[in-house]
Every structure is written in C-alpha cells, then in structure tokens.
Amino acid sequence: MKRPIYTESYDGLAIHEYKEYELEKPSFLVLGLPDTGLVGPIATSHLVRTLGLEEIGGIDSDRFFPPMIVVHKGEPRLPVRLFAKNNVLAMVSETAMSPSAIYPLSYALVDYASKRGIDYIVSLLGMAVPNRLELKKLRVYWIANTDKAVELGGKLEAERFVEGFLVGPYAAILKEASRRRVNNIIILSESFPDFPDPEAAAQVLQALSKIIGAEINVKALLDEAELIRIKTRELMKNTRKALAQMQKGYEQQIPLMYT
Amino acid sequence: MSLIDEIRRRIRKEFERMEKEIEDMFSEAERVFGHEEPMWDASGKLEPLYSIYKAPEAYVLRFDLAGADLGTLQVEARGDKLVVSCKLQTSIKFEKWGTIQRHVSFSEYRKVIPLPPDADPANMKIRTHDKIVEVIIPRR
Numbered sequence: 001m002k003r004p005i006y007t008e009s010y011d012g013l014a015i016h017e018y019k020e021y022e023l024e025k026p027s028f029l030v031l032g033l034p035d036t037g038l039v040g041p042i043a044t045s046h047l048v049r050t051l052g053l054e055e056i057g058g059i060d061s062d063r064f065f066p067p068m069i070v071v072h073k074g075e076p077r078l079p080v081r082l083f084a085k086n087n088v089l090a091m092v093s094e095t096a097m098s099p100s101a102i103y104p105l106s107y108a109l110v111d112y113a114s115k116r117g118i119d120y121i122v123s124l125l126g127m128a129v130p131n132r133l134e135l136k137k138l139r140v141y142w143i144a145n146t147d148k149a150v151e152l153g154g155k156l157e158a159e160r161f162v163e164g165f166l167v168g169p170y171a172a173i174l175k176e177a178s179r180r181r182v183n184n185i186i187i188l189s190e191s192f193p194d195f196p197d198p199e200a201a202a203q204v205l206q207a208l209s210k211i212i213g214a215e216i217n218v219k220a221l222l223d224e225a226e227l228i229r230i231k232t233r234e235l236m237k238n239t240r241k242a243l244a245q246m247q248k249g250y251e252q253q254i255p256l257m258y259t
Numbered sequence: 260m261s262l263i264d265e266i267r268r269r270i271r272k273e274f275e276r277m278e279k280e281i282e283d284m285f286s287e288a289e290r291v292f293g294h295e296e297p298m299w300d301a302s303g304k305l306e307p308l309y310s311i312y313k314a315p316e317a318y319v320l321r322f323d324l325a326g327a328d329l330g331t332l333q334v335e336a337r338g339d340k341l342v343v344s345c346k347l348q349t350s351i352k353f354e355k356w357g358t359i360q361r362h363v364s365f366s367e368y369r370k371v372i373p374l375p376p377d378a379d380p381a382n383m384k385i386r387t388h389d390k391i392v393e394v395i396i397p398r399r
Contacts, residue, residue: 133321133388194310195323195391226390229325230351233298233308 001069001076004057008115010108012063016078021056024087026119028212031109032092033169034239036248037126037191038232042201043208044092044124046221051214053083053090059108064101070094088212089118096238097169099245106172110180120152121177121184122211123170124204126191127161128251138190138203145174149183156207161188167248185211194240196232198225303350304369307343311372318378320394324368326351329387334394336380341394344369 004016032044047053058078069076079095097105113121127141140158143166144150153160166174170186177184187207191200202218209216221228298306312319324332324345331346345368352364374380374396383396 133391133393192323192391194321195308226325227351229323229390230305233306233323236308237298 001078002055002058008108008112010111011104013059013061013104013108015057015059015082015108015112017057017082019056021054021084021089023084023089023116023118027087027089027117028120028122029109029113029116029118030088030090030122030124030208030212031170031173032090032124034093034096034235035125035168035170035243036128036193037189037195037197037200038236038239039126039189039191039197039201039204040124041093041235042196042198042221042228042232043205044090046201046218047088047090047205047208047216048083048092050216050220051085051088053085053088055081056084056089057082059091059105061101061104064098064104065095068095086214088214089116094235096235096242098242102169102172102246103176106169106176109173110176110182113177114180114182119183120149120211121173121182122208123173123184123186124201124208125168125170125186125188126197126200127188128193129190130193132190132192132197135190138200140190140203140207141188142207143174143186143188145178145184146181149185152183152211153185155211156187157210158187158207161186165251165253167251168243168246194236196229196236198222198228299365301363303364303366305347305351305365305367307368307370309343309370309372315398317398318375318396320372320396322368322370322392322394324390324392327368327390329390329392332385332387332392334383334385334392336374336383339374339376341372341374341380341396342370343372343392343394345392 002018004018006017008015030044030047032040034041059080060078068079070079080093083090141161142153142156142158143161144153174184174186187204189200189203191197198221202221205216205218308323310321322343326347327345328348333344335342347366350364350366377398379397379399383394386393
C-alpha cells in the first residue's frame with residue numbers, strides 16, 4: 001500500500017495524497033461514484049485508462065467505509081482512488097457508498113476541491129429511464145449550480161435538465177458545492193435503472209471530452225461493454241441496495257412545478 | 260394544542276422512532292450479511308442481475324445476460340419457480356482471483372426466482388434486446 005505524503009483529515013474521512021501533483025487550468029475533478037447504471041465508475045475507469053491518468057491518492061474512512069482494501073496486480077490499494085494528469089483529477093470508487101457516508105464524503109470532496117483550486121467538479125451518472133431497452137440513441141443532459149457551470153454546460157452539446165428530482169450522492173455534492181460556491185456540473189445519460197450501462201458511460205464521456213479539451217476514445221469501452229457488465233454485477237447489486245435506502249425512487253416522481 | 264393532540268403527537272413520534280430503529284437494525288443486518296452471497300459458484304455458474312416490475316396486467320422480469328449465447332436461453336416455469344439459464348458465448352476465465360486464487364472459469368448463467376401466486380407463466384412472453392432478456396408473465 002502506498003504511503004501518503006499528505007493527508008487532508010475530515011470528521012471520520014481522510015483524503016490521502018501519495019505524491020505532489022499540480023493541475024493545469026481550467027481544472028476538473030471528475031467523480032465516479034456508484035449510482036444509476038454505474039455510469040460514474042465505468043466512465044471514470046475508462047477515462048483513467050484512456051488518458052493515462054496516474055494514481056496520486058485515495059480516500060479512506062474508519063467510520064463510513066467497510067474495513068476493506070482492493071488488491072490489483074498484487075498491490076493493495078484503497079477502494080476509492082484518485083488519479084490525475086494535465087487538467088483532470090478523477091475519483092473512482094470500486095465500492096458502493098452507504099447512505100451514512102454520503103454527506104461526510106460530499107463535504108470532504110467539495111472542501112478538498114476548493115483547497116486544491118479545482119475550477120469545476122464534474123459528476124457523471126446515469127438517469128434511469130424505464131424504456132431504455134427501446135432507446136437506440138441515448139440522450140445526455142446536464143445540471144449546473146453556478147453561472148460559470150451553466151456556461152460550461154452550454155458547451156456540452158447536450159440538453160439542460162429542466163424538471164425533476166435527483167437523489168443520491170451527486171445531489172448531496174451539488175448541495176454542498178452550492179453552499180461553498182464551488183462550480184459543479186452534473187452530466188447525465190439515459191441509462192438502465194438496474195443494470196450496468198457502459199453505453200451510457202460512453203455518452204457522458206463524449207460530452208465530457210467537449211469541456212476538458214481532450215479527446216476520449218470510447219471504442220474500447222463499447223467493445224468491452226458485455227465483459228464490463230459481467231464484471232460489475234456485484235457492484236451494481238450493492239449499489240442498488242444503497243440507492244434504495246436513499247429513496248432513489250423519488251427520481252420517478254413528478255415534482256411540483258408551480259413554484 | 261389540546262392534551263389529546265399532544266398525546267397523539269408523542270405516540271406518533273414514538274412509533275416513528277421505533278420504525279427507524281427497526282429499519283436501522285435491518286439495514287445493519289443487510290450491510291453485515293447481505294453482501295456476502297456471491298453471484299457465482301465454483302462450478303462455473305454466474306447469477307445474472309435481474310429486476311422485477313409489477314404492472315397491473317403482468318409481471319415484467321428483466322435479466323442482464325451480457326456475454327450470453329441467447330440461442331441456448333431456457334426460461335421455464337417449474338412449479339412456483341421460474342428457472343432461467345443460458346450458456347455464455349465463450350467461457351470467462353480468471354486466473355488468480357478473489358477468494359479462490361486459483362483458475363476459475365464461468366460458462367453459464369443460472370437464476371431461480373420464486374413466482375408470485377397470481378403469476379400465469381403458461382402464457383409468458385419473452386423478448387430480447389442487446390443481451391437483456393425480458394420475460395412478461397401475465398397476472399391472473
């Protein structure tokens with residue numbers, strides 16, 4: 001396990017850095033937390049691999065995470081890891097987040113982004129659509145919390161999400177980012193509600209490439225889509241349980257649109 | 260607020276507290292025990308992800324059979340259970356992996372699901388799209 005050279009400590013959570021890193025401007029923190037369709041973890045994992053991001057840190061908690069490590073190529077690592085290169089810092093989580101971890105993690109991530117001078121937090125996720133089976137072309141939407149983030153959203157060549165509920169970790173992060181005046185943009189693709197959706201992950205990556213200034217080739221992601229679906233079954237199953245506890249079903253509810 | 264209203268409020272609050280305590284207890288049990296069942300077995304079978312929707316006229320079950328050879332798909336009602344099985348197009352092999360740390364390969368999906376009493380599997384319909392299998396079972 002890599003030893004941290006610097007640790008930012010929060011109440012029950014720690015963000016470790018294994019090495020010094022600097023991001024170019026404008027800088028982006030891209031989040032890959034397990035949510036609908038596992039779009040975030042699948043997309044950020046592909047982003048790390050395709051752009052060759054380097055592992056520079058990880059997030060751990062003795063209160064909110066299970067006592068867990070993940071072993072890759074013989075080396076023990078944290079299940080929530082940070083990767084960086086050029087203007088992108090990416091967070092990839094290989095474990096489902098328990099509801100009790102969401103608010104502390106949101107606070108820690110937004111505070112860390114603020115201290116590191118990150119220009120935009122970008123959240124990638126799926127938007128559950130019941131008729132996903134019939135959809136050939138998936139639509140991409142965005143939600144932004146500040147004028148600067150709205151301006152960025154306009155460059156995505158996607159539609160603005162106009163009405164509806166958002167439930168889960170990314171909702172908590174957006175609320176915290178708004179409170180701290182940190183720019184946060186959420187990029188959503190239509191996706192399967194209950195199954196991993198690499199095709200949806202490819203859609204959000206193509207939108208992301210328009211704002212980070214780097215081409216993200218999604219061919220390998222689409223070619224390996226079925227293998228990814230097989231390998232992520234357990235993470236999807238655990239994520240479904242966690243999201244159900246967060247009342248994810250609210251997203252299917254029509255909001256009161258008159259106020 | 261009258262005394263009766265106050266008593267009602269306190270009773271409601273106590274019920275909410277108890278409800279939350281029970282929910283937390285189940286959540287903890289789920290957290291501790293629920294993740295331990297693997298979705299595979301060492302004989303080479305994978306458990307597919309699936310979902311069930313209860314529509315007014317039918318139950319709609321969807322199975323993610325990524326990597327499957329749908330020509331070998333079998334969906335059968337056996338008593339009060341639905342048995343879904345399908346071979347993979349090619350076996351998936353892991354060399355040193357997980358709790359096994361030995362060569363393991365998977366060649367088939369298999370899932371057995373108990374059917375609700377009002378399900379009518381004799382008239383079920385099956386459709387597939389991109390290795391997602393949808394089984395529509397009418398309700399009696």
